[in-house]
Amino acid sequence: MGLHGTWASPYSTRVKWALKLKGIPFQYIEEDLYNKSALLLRYNPMHKKIFIPVLIHGQRPVCEFMVIIEYLDEMWPQYPLLPIDPYERSVARFWVKFIEDKVGKSKILYFGIFNKSHEVQAKAMRDSLEMLSIREEHGPNKGKKFFGGDNINIADIAFGGLAHWMGVVEEVSGRKMFDAEKFPRLHAWMGNFKSLPLIAENLPDQGNLCRYLARQREKLFSSSTHK
Template sequence: MAAVKLLGAWLSPFNCRVICALKLKGIAYEYMEEDLLNKSPLLLQYNPVHKKIPVLVHGGRPICESAVILRYIDETWPENPLLPTDPYERAVALFWIKFADDKTSSIAMMYLTTGEEQDKATKECSDMLETIEEHGLIEGKKFFGGDEINMVDIAFCSVAHWLGVIEEVIGLKAFEPHKFPKLNSWILNFKSVPVIKESLPDTETMLAFFMGRREMVLASKSS
Protein backbone atom coordinates (compact mmCIF):
# COMPACT_ATOMS: atom_id res chain seq x y z
CA MET A 1 0.00 0.00 0.00
CA ALA A 2 1.30 3.44 -0.94
CA ALA A 3 2.40 5.57 2.01
CA VAL A 4 0.04 8.27 3.25
CA LYS A 5 1.36 11.47 4.83
CA LEU A 6 -0.46 14.53 6.09
CA LEU A 7 1.18 17.95 6.35
CA GLY A 8 -0.90 20.01 8.73
CA ALA A 9 -1.13 22.32 11.73
CA TRP A 10 -2.92 21.32 14.91
CA LEU A 11 -4.77 24.67 15.21
CA SER A 12 -6.50 24.38 11.84
CA PRO A 13 -10.08 23.08 11.48
CA PHE A 14 -9.24 22.25 7.86
CA ASN A 15 -6.47 19.99 9.07
CA CYS A 16 -8.89 18.45 11.57
CA ARG A 17 -11.30 17.65 8.73
CA VAL A 18 -8.70 15.45 7.07
CA ILE A 19 -7.62 13.75 10.31
CA CYS A 20 -11.24 12.87 11.09
CA ALA A 21 -11.77 11.42 7.61
CA LEU A 22 -8.59 9.34 7.75
CA LYS A 23 -9.49 7.94 11.17
CA LEU A 24 -13.09 7.21 10.24
CA LYS A 25 -11.78 5.29 7.25
CA GLY A 26 -9.16 3.48 9.34
CA ILE A 27 -6.30 4.68 7.12
CA ALA A 28 -2.80 4.60 8.59
CA TYR A 29 -0.87 7.80 7.95
CA GLU A 30 2.21 9.73 9.01
CA TYR A 31 1.48 13.18 10.41
CA MET A 32 3.90 16.05 9.87
CA GLU A 33 3.24 19.23 11.88
CA GLU A 34 3.96 22.47 10.03
CA ASP A 35 5.09 25.76 11.53
CA LEU A 36 2.90 28.20 9.61
CA LEU A 37 5.25 31.09 10.41
CA ASN A 38 8.19 29.15 9.00
CA LYS A 39 6.83 26.84 6.32
CA SER A 40 8.91 23.82 5.43
CA PRO A 41 10.48 23.32 1.99
CA LEU A 42 8.34 20.18 1.73
CA LEU A 43 5.10 22.14 2.12
CA LEU A 44 6.22 24.73 -0.42
CA GLN A 45 7.17 21.92 -2.80
CA TYR A 46 3.88 20.06 -2.43
CA ASN A 47 1.60 23.12 -2.45
CA PRO A 48 3.44 25.78 -4.46
CA VAL A 49 0.22 27.55 -5.49
CA HIS A 50 -1.39 28.40 -2.13
CA LYS A 51 1.45 27.33 0.22
CA LYS A 52 -1.14 26.21 2.78
CA ILE A 53 -2.00 23.20 4.87
CA PRO A 54 -3.44 20.63 4.83
CA VAL A 55 -1.67 18.63 2.15
CA LEU A 56 -2.27 14.90 1.82
CA VAL A 57 0.58 13.02 0.16
CA HIS A 58 -0.37 9.58 -1.17
CA GLY A 59 2.34 7.55 -2.85
CA GLY A 60 4.41 10.70 -3.24
CA ARG A 61 1.61 12.62 -4.97
CA PRO A 62 0.19 15.69 -3.16
CA ILE A 63 -3.50 16.60 -2.88
CA CYS A 64 -4.35 20.10 -1.59
CA GLU A 65 -7.43 21.87 -0.16
CA SER A 66 -9.35 20.06 2.56
CA ALA A 67 -12.64 19.60 0.64
CA VAL A 68 -10.73 18.15 -2.32
CA ILE A 69 -8.75 15.90 0.02
CA LEU A 70 -11.95 14.60 1.61
CA ARG A 71 -13.33 13.64 -1.80
CA TYR A 72 -10.04 11.98 -2.72
CA ILE A 73 -10.01 9.95 0.49
CA ASP A 74 -13.59 8.81 -0.01
CA GLU A 75 -13.01 7.77 -3.61
CA THR A 76 -9.64 6.12 -3.02
CA TRP A 77 -10.78 4.14 0.03
CA PRO A 78 -14.49 3.43 -0.64
CA GLU A 79 -15.01 1.42 2.54
CA ASN A 80 -17.06 3.28 5.18
CA PRO A 81 -18.26 5.89 2.65
CA LEU A 82 -18.45 9.51 3.79
CA LEU A 83 -20.77 10.64 0.99
CA PRO A 84 -24.19 9.16 0.10
CA THR A 85 -24.39 6.84 -2.89
CA ASP A 86 -27.77 8.22 -3.99
CA PRO A 87 -27.08 10.98 -6.56
CA TYR A 88 -29.57 13.46 -5.07
CA GLU A 89 -28.45 12.93 -1.49
CA ARG A 90 -24.85 13.22 -2.65
CA ALA A 91 -25.61 16.51 -4.39
CA VAL A 92 -27.25 17.86 -1.22
CA ALA A 93 -24.22 16.83 0.83
CA LEU A 94 -21.86 18.56 -1.60
CA PHE A 95 -24.00 21.70 -1.42
CA TRP A 96 -23.57 21.88 2.37
CA ILE A 97 -19.85 21.19 2.16
CA LYS A 98 -19.55 24.15 -0.25
CA PHE A 99 -21.67 26.21 2.16
CA ALA A 100 -19.26 25.32 4.99
CA ASP A 101 -16.27 26.32 2.87
CA ASP A 102 -17.90 29.65 1.98
CA LYS A 103 -19.33 30.64 5.36
CA THR A 104 -17.24 29.28 8.24
CA SER A 105 -14.49 31.83 7.57
CA SER A 106 -16.67 34.25 9.56
CA ILE A 107 -15.59 32.37 12.72
CA ALA A 108 -11.94 33.27 12.16
CA MET A 109 -12.84 36.85 11.27
CA MET A 110 -14.59 37.27 14.62
CA TYR A 111 -11.28 37.07 16.47
CA LEU A 112 -9.07 38.68 13.85
CA THR A 113 -11.06 41.93 13.88
CA THR A 114 -12.52 44.56 16.22
CA GLY A 115 -15.29 47.15 16.15
CA GLU A 116 -17.53 47.28 13.09
CA GLU A 117 -15.56 44.58 11.30
CA GLN A 118 -16.02 42.23 14.23
CA ASP A 119 -19.73 43.07 14.48
CA LYS A 120 -20.11 42.27 10.79
CA ALA A 121 -18.28 38.93 11.16
CA THR A 122 -20.39 38.00 14.21
CA LYS A 123 -23.58 38.83 12.27
CA GLU A 124 -22.39 36.70 9.34
CA CYS A 125 -21.65 33.85 11.72
CA SER A 126 -25.10 34.15 13.32
CA ASP A 127 -26.72 34.12 9.87
CA MET A 128 -24.76 30.98 9.01
CA LEU A 129 -25.94 29.26 12.19
CA GLU A 130 -29.55 30.23 11.49
CA THR A 131 -29.31 28.78 7.98
CA ILE A 132 -27.88 25.51 9.29
CA GLU A 133 -30.58 25.31 11.96
CA GLU A 134 -33.42 26.02 9.54
CA HIS A 135 -32.31 24.20 6.41
CA GLY A 136 -29.30 21.98 7.08
CA LEU A 137 -30.33 19.73 9.95
CA ILE A 138 -33.26 17.32 10.06
CA GLU A 139 -35.37 17.15 13.22
CA GLY A 140 -34.73 13.95 15.13
CA LYS A 141 -31.59 13.01 13.17
CA LYS A 142 -28.21 12.84 14.87
CA PHE A 143 -26.12 14.11 11.98
CA PHE A 144 -26.43 16.07 8.75
CA GLY A 145 -26.88 12.93 6.69
CA GLY A 146 -29.18 11.19 9.16
CA ASP A 147 -28.08 8.66 11.75
CA GLU A 148 -24.54 8.15 10.46
CA ILE A 149 -21.74 10.71 10.46
CA ASN A 150 -20.65 11.82 7.00
CA MET A 151 -18.51 14.34 5.16
CA VAL A 152 -20.86 17.25 5.86
CA ASP A 153 -20.46 16.79 9.60
CA ILE A 154 -16.69 16.81 9.18
CA ALA A 155 -16.89 19.96 7.03
CA PHE A 156 -18.59 21.82 9.91
CA CYS A 157 -16.07 20.80 12.59
CA SER A 158 -15.15 24.48 13.09
CA VAL A 159 -18.75 25.18 14.16
CA ALA A 160 -18.71 22.26 16.59
CA HIS A 161 -15.38 23.01 18.27
CA TRP A 162 -13.61 26.20 17.13
CA LEU A 163 -16.57 28.56 17.46
CA GLY A 164 -16.96 28.12 21.23
CA VAL A 165 -13.26 28.76 21.78
CA ILE A 166 -13.29 31.90 19.64
CA GLU A 167 -16.38 33.20 21.45
CA GLU A 168 -14.62 32.79 24.79
CA VAL A 169 -11.51 34.57 23.52
CA ILE A 170 -13.39 37.63 22.23
CA GLY A 171 -16.18 37.71 24.84
CA LEU A 172 -18.98 37.65 22.24
CA LYS A 173 -21.68 35.08 21.51
CA ALA A 174 -22.99 34.06 18.10
CA PHE A 175 -24.24 30.66 19.28
CA GLU A 176 -26.86 30.27 22.01
CA PRO A 177 -28.01 26.66 22.58
CA HIS A 178 -31.63 27.63 23.23
CA LYS A 179 -31.79 29.51 19.92
CA PHE A 180 -30.34 26.64 17.95
CA PRO A 181 -31.67 23.40 19.50
CA LYS A 182 -31.03 21.20 16.45
CA LEU A 183 -27.53 22.57 16.01
CA ASN A 184 -26.78 22.20 19.71
CA SER A 185 -27.93 18.56 19.60
CA TRP A 186 -25.75 17.96 16.53
CA ILE A 187 -22.69 19.44 18.26
CA LEU A 188 -23.17 17.14 21.26
CA ASN A 189 -23.64 14.10 19.00
CA PHE A 190 -20.70 14.99 16.77
CA LYS A 191 -18.27 15.52 19.64
CA SER A 192 -19.38 12.31 21.37
CA VAL A 193 -18.17 10.11 18.48
CA PRO A 194 -14.92 8.59 19.83
CA VAL A 195 -12.92 9.10 16.62
CA ILE A 196 -14.01 12.73 16.43
CA LYS A 197 -13.44 13.39 20.12
CA GLU A 198 -9.85 12.16 19.95
CA SER A 199 -9.17 14.18 16.79
CA LEU A 200 -10.24 17.58 18.15
CA PRO A 201 -7.52 19.81 19.65
CA ASP A 202 -7.46 20.37 23.41
CA THR A 203 -9.71 23.29 24.35
CA GLU A 204 -7.38 24.86 26.92
CA THR A 205 -4.45 24.75 24.53
CA MET A 206 -6.60 26.37 21.86
CA LEU A 207 -7.70 29.13 24.23
CA ALA A 208 -4.12 30.00 25.14
CA PHE A 209 -3.03 29.97 21.51
CA PHE A 210 -5.87 32.06 20.13
CA MET A 211 -5.63 34.63 22.92
CA GLY A 212 -1.95 35.13 22.12
CA ARG A 213 -2.58 35.11 18.38
CA ARG A 214 -5.33 37.73 18.68
CA GLU A 215 -3.08 40.05 20.69
CA MET A 216 -0.33 39.67 18.10
CA VAL A 217 -2.65 40.31 15.13
CA LEU A 218 -4.30 43.36 16.70
CA ALA A 219 -0.92 44.78 17.76
CA SER A 220 0.39 44.47 14.20
CA LYS A 221 -2.70 46.25 12.84
CA SER A 222 -2.31 49.18 15.24
CA SER A 223 1.42 49.67 14.62
Protein backbone atom coordinates in the same frame (compact mmCIF):
# COMPACT_ATOMS: atom_id res chain seq x y z
CA MET B 1 0.83 8.19 3.49
CA GLY B 2 1.53 11.50 5.14
CA LEU B 3 -0.72 14.36 6.17
CA HIS B 4 0.93 17.75 6.53
CA GLY B 5 -1.05 20.18 8.66
CA THR B 6 -1.07 22.43 11.69
CA TRP B 7 -2.64 21.52 15.01
CA ALA B 8 -4.76 24.69 15.22
CA SER B 9 -6.24 24.37 11.73
CA PRO B 10 -9.87 23.24 11.39
CA TYR B 11 -9.03 22.11 7.86
CA SER B 12 -6.26 19.77 9.03
CA THR B 13 -8.55 18.43 11.74
CA ARG B 14 -11.30 17.68 9.22
CA VAL B 15 -8.96 15.53 7.13
CA LYS B 16 -7.77 13.74 10.28
CA TRP B 17 -11.40 12.90 11.05
CA ALA B 18 -11.93 11.54 7.55
CA LEU B 19 -8.82 9.35 7.73
CA LYS B 20 -9.76 8.05 11.18
CA LEU B 21 -13.38 7.34 10.23
CA LYS B 22 -12.20 5.35 7.22
CA GLY B 23 -9.56 3.52 9.23
CA ILE B 24 -6.73 4.60 6.92
CA PRO B 25 -3.22 4.47 8.47
CA PHE B 26 -1.28 7.72 8.03
CA GLN B 27 1.62 9.69 9.43
CA TYR B 28 0.79 13.19 10.63
CA ILE B 29 3.47 15.84 10.07
CA GLU B 30 3.02 19.04 12.07
CA GLU B 31 4.07 22.06 9.99
CA ASP B 32 5.34 25.45 11.08
CA LEU B 33 3.92 27.72 8.39
CA TYR B 34 6.69 30.23 9.09
CA ASN B 35 9.36 27.55 8.60
CA LYS B 36 7.90 24.99 6.24
CA SER B 37 9.44 21.55 5.91
CA ALA B 38 11.51 20.66 2.86
CA LEU B 39 9.04 17.87 2.06
CA LEU B 40 6.09 20.25 2.02
CA LEU B 41 7.98 22.68 -0.21
CA ARG B 42 8.96 19.83 -2.50
CA TYR B 43 5.41 18.68 -3.05
CA ASN B 44 3.82 22.11 -3.18
CA PRO B 45 2.02 22.65 -6.50
CA MET B 46 1.16 26.30 -5.85
CA HIS B 47 4.45 28.12 -6.50
CA LYS B 48 5.40 28.81 -2.89
CA LYS B 49 1.84 29.58 -1.78
CA ILE B 50 1.64 26.79 0.75
CA PHE B 51 -1.80 25.64 1.74
CA ILE B 52 -2.50 23.07 4.40
CA PRO B 53 -3.57 20.39 4.77
CA VAL B 54 -1.61 18.51 2.12
CA LEU B 55 -1.94 14.75 1.78
CA ILE B 56 1.02 12.89 0.27
CA HIS B 57 0.06 9.52 -1.19
CA GLY B 58 2.37 7.55 -3.43
CA GLN B 59 4.75 10.50 -3.82
CA ARG B 60 1.88 12.66 -5.08
CA PRO B 61 0.30 15.63 -3.27
CA VAL B 62 -3.44 16.17 -2.83
CA CYS B 63 -4.46 19.63 -1.57
CA GLU B 64 -7.56 21.36 -0.15
CA PHE B 65 -9.63 19.58 2.49
CA MET B 66 -12.70 18.91 0.31
CA VAL B 67 -10.58 17.62 -2.56
CA ILE B 68 -8.63 15.41 -0.16
CA ILE B 69 -11.79 13.92 1.32
CA GLU B 70 -13.27 13.20 -2.11
CA TYR B 71 -9.96 11.58 -3.07
CA LEU B 72 -10.05 9.42 0.05
CA ASP B 73 -13.65 8.46 -0.70
CA GLU B 74 -12.74 7.24 -4.17
CA MET B 75 -9.57 5.44 -3.12
CA TRP B 76 -11.03 3.88 0.05
CA PRO B 77 -14.79 3.43 -0.45
CA GLN B 78 -15.31 1.87 2.98
CA TYR B 79 -17.30 4.17 5.26
CA PRO B 80 -18.34 6.58 2.47
CA LEU B 81 -18.29 10.24 3.50
CA LEU B 82 -20.12 11.37 0.38
CA PRO B 83 -23.56 9.80 -0.13
CA ILE B 84 -23.93 7.19 -2.84
CA ASP B 85 -27.20 8.66 -4.13
CA PRO B 86 -26.43 11.46 -6.64
CA TYR B 87 -29.05 13.82 -5.22
CA GLU B 88 -27.99 13.29 -1.62
CA ARG B 89 -24.38 13.77 -2.73
CA SER B 90 -25.28 17.11 -4.30
CA VAL B 91 -27.03 18.18 -1.07
CA ALA B 92 -23.97 17.30 1.02
CA ARG B 93 -21.71 19.23 -1.35
CA PHE B 94 -24.07 22.20 -1.21
CA TRP B 95 -23.80 22.41 2.60
CA VAL B 96 -20.03 22.06 2.52
CA LYS B 97 -19.88 24.96 0.07
CA PHE B 98 -22.34 26.92 2.20
CA ILE B 99 -20.11 26.57 5.27
CA GLU B 100 -16.96 27.42 3.34
CA ASP B 101 -18.53 30.45 1.63
CA LYS B 102 -20.01 31.78 4.87
CA VAL B 103 -17.09 31.00 7.17
CA GLY B 104 -14.00 30.05 5.20
CA LYS B 105 -14.02 32.73 2.51
CA SER B 106 -15.70 35.54 4.41
CA LYS B 107 -13.93 34.63 7.69
CA ILE B 108 -16.90 35.93 9.68
CA LEU B 109 -15.76 34.28 12.89
CA TYR B 110 -12.21 35.56 12.75
CA PHE B 111 -13.25 39.09 11.87
CA GLY B 112 -15.05 39.09 15.20
CA ILE B 113 -11.80 38.70 17.12
CA PHE B 114 -9.06 39.93 14.78
CA ASN B 115 -10.55 43.29 13.86
CA LYS B 116 -10.76 46.28 16.21
CA SER B 117 -13.64 47.92 14.37
CA HIS B 118 -16.88 47.63 16.32
CA GLU B 119 -18.78 47.81 13.03
CA VAL B 120 -16.82 44.89 11.58
CA GLN B 121 -17.30 42.89 14.77
CA ALA B 122 -21.04 43.61 14.79
CA LYS B 123 -21.35 42.54 11.15
CA ALA B 124 -19.40 39.35 11.87
CA MET B 125 -21.84 38.59 14.67
CA ARG B 126 -24.88 39.23 12.45
CA ASP B 127 -23.46 37.08 9.66
CA SER B 128 -22.63 34.28 12.09
CA LEU B 129 -26.13 34.26 13.55
CA GLU B 130 -27.67 34.30 10.08
CA MET B 131 -25.53 31.33 9.03
CA LEU B 132 -26.46 29.41 12.19
CA SER B 133 -30.15 30.18 11.71
CA ILE B 134 -30.10 28.79 8.18
CA ARG B 135 -28.25 25.65 9.29
CA GLU B 136 -30.64 25.24 12.24
CA GLU B 137 -33.62 25.38 9.89
CA HIS B 138 -32.06 22.66 7.75
CA GLY B 139 -30.59 20.62 10.59
CA PRO B 140 -30.58 16.81 10.87
CA ASN B 141 -33.88 15.18 9.98
CA LYS B 142 -36.12 14.20 12.87
CA GLY B 143 -34.85 11.10 14.61
CA LYS B 144 -31.41 11.35 12.99
CA LYS B 145 -28.22 12.13 14.88
CA PHE B 146 -26.22 13.65 12.04
CA PHE B 147 -26.63 15.66 8.86
CA GLY B 148 -25.69 12.43 7.10
CA GLY B 149 -28.45 10.48 8.89
CA ASP B 150 -27.28 7.76 11.24
CA ASN B 151 -23.65 8.10 10.15
CA ILE B 152 -21.34 11.07 9.80
CA ASN B 153 -20.81 12.36 6.28
CA ILE B 154 -18.84 15.22 4.79
CA ALA B 155 -21.49 17.81 5.76
CA ASP B 156 -21.00 16.83 9.41
CA ILE B 157 -17.22 17.08 9.03
CA ALA B 158 -17.48 20.53 7.44
CA PHE B 159 -19.79 21.89 10.14
CA GLY B 160 -17.89 20.09 12.90
CA GLY B 161 -14.79 22.06 12.03
CA LEU B 162 -16.82 25.21 12.55
CA ALA B 163 -18.63 24.15 15.72
CA HIS B 164 -15.53 23.45 17.81
CA TRP B 165 -13.70 26.58 16.69
CA MET B 166 -16.79 28.70 17.26
CA GLY B 167 -16.62 27.92 20.97
CA VAL B 168 -13.00 29.07 20.98
CA VAL B 169 -13.85 32.31 19.19
CA GLU B 170 -16.67 32.93 21.65
CA GLU B 171 -14.32 32.56 24.60
CA VAL B 172 -11.60 34.78 23.12
CA SER B 173 -13.98 37.48 21.91
CA GLY B 174 -16.40 37.37 24.85
CA ARG B 175 -19.32 37.23 22.38
CA LYS B 176 -21.89 34.44 22.62
CA MET B 177 -23.16 33.10 19.30
CA PHE B 178 -24.07 29.44 19.70
CA ASP B 179 -27.07 29.64 22.03
CA ALA B 180 -28.51 26.20 22.86
CA GLU B 181 -32.05 27.54 23.28
CA LYS B 182 -31.95 29.45 20.02
CA PHE B 183 -30.37 26.58 18.07
CA PRO B 184 -31.65 23.34 19.68
CA ARG B 185 -31.17 21.12 16.63
CA LEU B 186 -27.59 22.25 16.18
CA HIS B 187 -26.93 21.91 19.89
CA ALA B 188 -28.18 18.30 19.86
CA TRP B 189 -26.18 17.59 16.72
CA MET B 190 -23.00 18.97 18.32
CA GLY B 191 -23.46 16.73 21.35
CA ASN B 192 -23.85 13.66 19.13
CA PHE B 193 -20.91 14.62 16.93
CA LYS B 194 -18.40 15.38 19.68
CA SER B 195 -19.42 12.34 21.73
CA LEU B 196 -17.91 9.98 19.15
CA PRO B 197 -14.45 8.88 20.35
CA LEU B 198 -12.88 9.20 16.88
CA ILE B 199 -13.99 12.84 16.77
CA ALA B 200 -13.32 13.78 20.39
CA GLU B 201 -9.86 12.17 20.44
CA ASN B 202 -8.82 14.16 17.37
CA LEU B 203 -9.93 17.62 18.49
CA PRO B 204 -7.38 20.25 19.48
CA ASP B 205 -7.61 21.14 23.15
CA GLN B 206 -9.94 24.12 23.53
CA GLY B 207 -7.80 25.76 26.19
CA ASN B 208 -4.70 25.59 24.00
CA LEU B 209 -6.65 26.94 21.04
CA CYS B 210 -7.96 29.85 23.12
CA ARG B 211 -4.47 30.74 24.27
CA TYR B 212 -3.13 30.45 20.73
CA LEU B 213 -5.81 32.72 19.23
CA ALA B 214 -5.49 35.19 22.11
CA ARG B 215 -1.74 35.46 21.46
CA GLN B 216 -2.31 35.95 17.73
CA ARG B 217 -4.89 38.62 18.48
CA GLU B 218 -2.56 40.41 20.89
CA LYS B 219 0.27 40.38 18.34
CA LEU B 220 -2.00 41.73 15.61
CA PHE B 221 -3.41 44.52 17.76
CA SER B 222 0.04 45.40 19.10
CA SER B 223 1.56 45.66 15.62
CA SER B 224 -1.34 47.79 14.35
CA THR B 225 -0.96 50.15 17.33
CA HIS B 226 2.70 50.79 16.58
CA LYS B 227 2.21 51.52 12.88
